[in-house]
Amino acid sequence: LGFYALAVRIADLPLMLPTSVILPALPAIFSMKPGDWKEYGSIVIKTVLYCMFFVCSFIFISGHFFVPVFYGKEFAQTVIPLNLLLPGIFFSSIYRFFRSYLFSQNKIIQISIVAGIAFAVNVVINVIYIPIFGIAAAAVSSSICYTIATLGAMNIYCRYTNTRWQDLLFYSKDEMSQLSSGFINSMKNLKLKILKKMD
Secondary structure, eight states: OOHHHHHHHHTTTTGGGHHHHHHHHHHHHOOOOOOHHHHHHHHHHHHHHHHHHHHHHHHHHHHHHHHHHOOOGGGGGGHHHHHHHHHHHHEEEEEEHHHHHHTTOOHHHHHHHHHHHHHHHHHHHHHHHHEEEEEHEEEHHHHHHHHHHHHHHHHHHHHHHTOOOOGGTTOHHHHHHHHHHHHHHHHHHHHHHHHHHHH
């Protein structure tokens, strides 16, 4: 149980990224019209998703090294459930965006049904497989639960906003241009600040 608790604790760390984005944006989300959020939300969701992919990949690759170093060799068994949790954490990172927006649009019943289905699946898998496979089954069950909840919420979101799921996963040329321009402008501003401090 201690190994799984530590795995959950480590796996939850990447979720600080979407949390730090969604909390300041909540007032704007709740005041936006569907058309406004469709353009803004798709860029935010994709950016968070790509960042989370790299973060989760890094943890997956380096977990076998840093877990024993920071927590001791006796916690090396934490790596397996940690890696099994990462796919669910990856999907869960964008679930809160869909949930917050759908709540703002009074889609509480729909998102609650999705959460209920995910919870039911989680309970069934835990009851059947934890006695056989232990904490590995608990980690897989959690990942499946997170994934079901996210895909369900994404389906409701896409239907409500008339958005294609591809638009939530891949940048368009216009979005790439906006991001590139924003990055270049940020670098220019940073350069100007550095030059002013050097003067």
